[in-house]
Amino acid sequence: MMRAMLALEDGTVYEGDAFGAAGESWGEVVFNTGMTGYQEVLTDPSYCGQIVVMTYPLIGNYGINNEDSESRRAFVRGFVVRETCSTPSNWRSRCGLEAYLLQQGIIGLSGVDTRAVTKRLRECGTMRGVLSTVDLDPESLVAKAKNSPHLTGQALVEEVATREPFVVPGNGYRVVLFDFGTKNNIIRCLNRRGCEVIVVPPQTKPEEVFKYQPDGVVLSNGPGDPTDVSYAADAAREFMGRLPVFGICLGHQVLGLALGGRTYKLKFGHRGVNHPVKDMVTGRVYITSHNHGFAVDETSLPEEVFVSHINLNDNTVEGMRHRYLPVFSVQYHPEASPGTNDAEYLFDEFMAVMQHERR
Amino acid sequence: MPRRKDLRKVMVIGSGPIVIGQAAEFDYAGTQACRSLKEEGLEVVLVNSNPATIMTDMNMADRVYIEPLTPEFVAKVVRLERPDGLLPTLGGQVGLNLALELSEAGVLQEVGVELLGTPLSTIKRAEDRELFRSMLQGINEPVPQSAIVSAVDEAVKFAREIGFPVVVRPAYTLGGTGGGIAYGEPELVEITTRGLKHSIIRQVLVEQCVLGWKEIEYEVMRDAADNCITVCNMENLDPMGVHTGDSIVVAPSQTLSDKEYQLLRAASLKIIRALGVEGGCNIQFALDPQSFQYYVIEVNPRVSRSSALASKATGYPIAKVAAKIAVGLRLDEIKNAVTGKTYACFEPALDYVVVKFPRWPFDKFASADRALGTQMKSTGEVMAIGRTFEEALMKAVRSLEIRRYSLMLPETVKLSNEELEKRLSIPHDERLFYVAEALRRDFPVERVAQSSQIDTWFLQKIKNIVRHEQALSRQGRDGLSPKNLKAAKRLGLADRTIAQLTGFSEADIRNMREELGLVPVFKMVDTCAAEFEAETPYYYSSYEEEDEAPLEPGRRVVVLGSGPIRIGQGIEFDYCSVHCVWALRQEGVKAIIINNNPETVSTDFDTADRLYFEPLVPEDVINILKKERPDGVLVQFGGQTAINLAKPVADAGFKILGTSVEDTDVAEDREKFDALLERLKIPRPPGGAAFSINEAAAIARRVGFPVLVRPSYVLGGRAMEIVYNQDDLVEYMRSAVQVSPEHPVLVDKYILGKEVEVDAVSDGEDVVIPGIMEHVERAGVHSGDSIAVYPPQNLTPTITNKIVDYTIRLAKALRVKGLLNIQYVIGLNNEPYVLEVNPRASRTVPYLSKITGIPMITLATRAILGRKLAEMGYRGGLCREAPHVSVKVPVFSFAKLLDVDVSLGPEMKSTGEVMGVSGDFAAALYKGCIAAGYSFPKEGTVLVTVSDRDKQETLPIVRELADLGFKILATSGTAKALQAAGIPVEAVKKLYEGSPNIVDLLRAGKINLVLNTLTRGRMPEREGFRIRRTAVELGVPCITSLDTMRAVVSVLKARMQGDLVSVIPLQEYSLEEVAM
């Protein structure tokens, strides 16, 4: 059995069995606490540039199916699990996890104490790391980790987003979706509500957007540091007051910047499907799906914007709303996949806003 | 919103005695709830008839009523205490049904008591099958095709429409009582008849059967602000058709994709909202393994066995949170006690696998049908945690204490492939081992899945284990590489198993492991998969890399728990373990508990300073001890489970605190014990150990019949029998036991007489005897099955003094430090004979502690730590009698165990107990019997059919019955005797005498009470057996001991004297200073 090794920039190394592709890759090492949904995680473009550690020890139990991918391919830079399942069982399963990673060219590491890795990341914060099946020398691998690029500054959005606009037909409202690395389910959630969804590349100019005469604009989720896509913030500013705007995850951070706010990096981020988020307007709490390493700084927001949602675990900003304009956003994933549908009502709110603005 | 200020006093209803389907989980829930309510500054009133529970302790509620859980008694308490609110959702089905009856009777309204948490309408919507179905249809949640029927023919009609098999499910029952799967019409008629009997509203659901679908459960919480979360989901390894309580259950689900997981989660939230539950709720689904189609099977709008399991599996204290929600708090206002940082409003993330395994009583009930179905048969369960499924499963198997350490079951080896295949398709208690054997024989996984309907994911894991076993035995001694060893441990294989397979000794394997540094690490259960720092010291072992359990400074003592609840070792021992832990903490000693029972208070994360959720077998216990290096280990409080660990633990070099291993052995080893009694000149029934049939016969001849025979070293009187003559003795020796040099059979003279039981505490100098308990039933009925009275009603001072003298001398001779339990039989010559000495906490400790107010466990624990009883304010000898009379009445679960003989004997059969307290004996007994569920007819017909041996003794009892105005029926022989004595009696036909015979009359409801004593042998086909079973199935009280009957008569008489039902809170039982 081939061996593989994960080295972190702080010098810790974890050795285990290799599964999936062979080779070497570097990235930011993060952990995800979801007990199900590994296929969605693998294919969520927001994980581009990251090596993902799953805290649940048994991964691959129900295999990989044809329906649950959130984008055209897997984007994680590496996948670390305690144990992978070679004999999955589920009526929809088409192939095993290992075969899938191999086919996607992604390096997997199994047989390491993922709880230990997680605690390390929790205590020291997200770190750069290198995952290799070719270089199993701790020193050299740690050195590589130390010298690997930081997450910020990489053109990750461009790597994952669509290069050409495309249309998902619908006979309801027309929505332009800025693709920073959108998950399919955002498109599905809009489409299911009758929307015609025009998916456009991240750098699309506002005037291009207005040509479509949309009823609203959605800023999608995506990988990396929002400050790397400042152009998107500039674009977003153009729509405020002229079109309803709904930001999700990276889209929310972009909106934060557009509104003149600041974003900052969280120690180890939120990645999982069990985060309690409180709606500050209704006082209701929802269990929501998260995948973000950055957050909007509440103190940096102008007075015409208020914090609409907070995370009950660490009180970070999870949503904001413009007091006067039809502009709002959430840091988490109302489209779920993986995770609960508790927050799907936000898409209905967006529909309501578009309806209101149309009249 | 913060907690409601309009609430001052809240009443909690417990779940009563332990019966199959309702075990310790409600003590755990109730205890958590009571503390949670007190935390909120509320005055708590508690009603529960079960004295063996922590929740009925003085300090758990401001007012504790150990009273019958019947509408009339609970109504009394309500009227007396006038609480503002009533919390009905913590007492299981019993509590729920009671709340329902009270409000329907208008009592709650009359006193102005508000139902907290779950409104009446909700209880009805969840429990009434009709309302439930229409509610679900209202929110388009799918339910199986079904018909609600209140008559048998309706059931048949429906079944004909949709075709067999169909499932019969009674309304308002627990543990699937009275339900079942009918494959044909005769079966349907039988089950429906029974089901209608068991449902308090005479209603059953006949339903399309979805055998083989995945059975998935969700634990959901909701607060008044409509915030909802799911605490966890669980997947049954045994698919639909086997009661969840009898299924091997794993958490979280393993074979569900996120889509399926979320589909059912969303449905769960929808349902709890539609129901309007404020608190916790359990929802069961059937999920098609081949599509997204699912059905809602049932909802329990209350804490349950599953919620206890979910709490222990995740660390999320469901009952505690539910109680707070009930008094107005919101999920986001309640702290997560485990992390101490986050809030209760989140969904736990697990980074381990949990396996629950049921514990069945078939080791006791040889004749019982071991097939599993929709009616629960297990008495308890174990839970195990691992980082792999295999590890968790094997730990669970070890924890069961069924003498299994691996998946190898000798019996299966002999079977032909055909037989094996057959045994796979019928669920039964040992099926897992048959599955393993099939895989061992290379049955294709798909084929095993076909016949067992168990998901291939689980089968593949089991196959991993089997494969590795085979590899190990193939490679043998020389083949055992460090790599194999490590792999084996990661798969949870026990050292003992590895040794067995490779030809090493268990010790060899341990040494090898330790030299390789191959020892388990201990990981934390933290509700959040390490995302946040956690404070709770709740650990499990795993063969992993990083250890997370730093040594605590200071004095550390390990308390060994009592494992799964089984007949003979019930919740009493958890009570003792918990009090021991508390006492240690009071003494400033760090208390570390090891246990594996998810239902109990002892495994609550904040009971001890540290909790290890582990198997109670030498290997796992010693692993913990080697890590903890404690100052000592306590084995006195965890029943036989802990006692059996004393020797291995001591041999491993750890200090056993309290009575020494050697002295304990003197009490347990026949010869050593005889020698001791000899020396002390204390009489015991003459007898001896026989290694062959002839030796047994010889002993019998020497001491004279009747004799009591039993295999050596047993707990709970297993396989024990009273034998009256030579033939029966030979018969018994041939069939009941296999004698061998290492397993002799003990033959003792059966001493006819009154049995008394004593519990005592000793510090090595003084011996304090809180009280003596007198049994209503004569010796020959197991102490655990007989009604125990405190204080004794008919002991002469001479006898009492002898008992005290013997007890003190035995305690000293055995150098007891801590607790001691002795059972005596008082012969007709007024001489007490010692039956047995248990140098440990006994079944009666909670009962005696409560009624006397003497905190026996606390005293014992302090004494063990070296403090003196005198300094604690206790003088040696028998303590002053408490002012009230109390009786402990056993409770049985015969309704669930068809084919089990209900007649009492030296084998213990009861699953639980209740207590009745009053100013005088008759009233106390009355309360006890009512609490135990006897429904005595005020008038009516009594059937008497007794063995010749008992006829004379029966006469006066029956005469009294006749004088009380009962009509007497009797079988020919008995009738003659009665007539001869001039008692008006009507003879009835025996079964073979044609009809209408006894059974016909029972069926026709013409008999209200049965008195039947045992005639030789216990062959199920025998007449008496049929009569007793029929009575039980029809809910007609059936008395099998003349002593019990005598007591019942006095109760009947007493009741005629009018109103006895006064209630007394525990706080007013005794004048003793509670030295807490």
Ligand SMILES: Nc1ncnc2c1ncn2[C@@H]1O[C@H](COP(=O)(O)OP(=O)(O)O)[C@@H](O)[C@H]1O
């Ligand atoms: N329609 C059905 N088809 C097959 N099995 C069923 C069906 N309904 C219930 N069961 C089985 O019967 C068991 C007991 O039913 P349930 O209503 O949950 O009883 P209880 O109220 O005692 O929990 C369930 O756990 C399930 O395995």
Ligand SMILES: Nc1ncnc2c1ncn2[C@@H]1O[C@H](COP(=O)(O)OP(=O)(O)O)[C@@H](O)[C@H]1O
């Ligand atoms: N020699 C005897 N004479 C009469 N009854 C006996 C005798 N020995 C045991 N018994 C009866 O059998 C019951 C069980 O015996 P015991 O030794 O207490 O077993 P256990 O260890 O299961 O408690 C006792 O409670 C008593 O009623």
Ligand SMILES: [Mg+2]
């Ligand atoms: Mg059920």
Ligand SMILES: [Mg+2]
């Ligand atoms: Mg006994």
